[in-house]
Amino acid sequence: MAERISPEVDELWERFHQAVNMTSRELLDWLGVEPDLDQGPGPAGRAPLGMAVVSILSKRRTDLTVEDLAVMQKVVDVVDEETSDTSREFLAEDERRRHRLMNVGHDPLRNEQYER
Template sequence: MARSPLETEELWQRFHDVVNMTSRELVDWLGVQADLDAPRPGPVERAQLGDAVVGILGKRRTDLTDDDLDAMRKVIEVVETETDGVTKEQILSDERRRHRLMTVGHDPFREAE
């Protein structure tokens, strides 16, 4: 799929806005997280997406593949779906939601900068 530099730049920025964990933090989290039953996305898909996030965090924008861009879009979708219309207090008190978010690199306890 052809992509313009502007589209890639916008996606890169949105991805880095929602992913607020470092690759090291995410690797640690993926290695120790509890397996909570969560309907969306499934445990295997979440782990694969989390692994993709770790890979993307280690890349330069110019090195992104189409698969990376697809994963970035999915991460943005997961974070937006889990947080839209929900208060911060609701997010922080819902352990399953927090786990789903952290598995894709978004720590809801971390304040937005």
């Protein structure tokens, strides 16, 4: 029997995948992480939120954890916050914002749907 997904999870899934417009490979390359190496003990590596996005991108909706849902909401919030009332040209020139967005899998220069 198929597991039922709530409408809220469906909506968050869609919003997350609209916000994240980089592939897991592109995000790993951006973060400078080798995907086949396990994270060792100690503090998290580069951009823990970005690494959580990579993990989520490899999952099916039915495999999401509560932690995954929190990460997905955080990513949607970051992308909304950083792109709200901001032109594409400004994002291209604002290196801090662009890097923050790319660290969570959103390349503001790629998004063809970005119409402000």
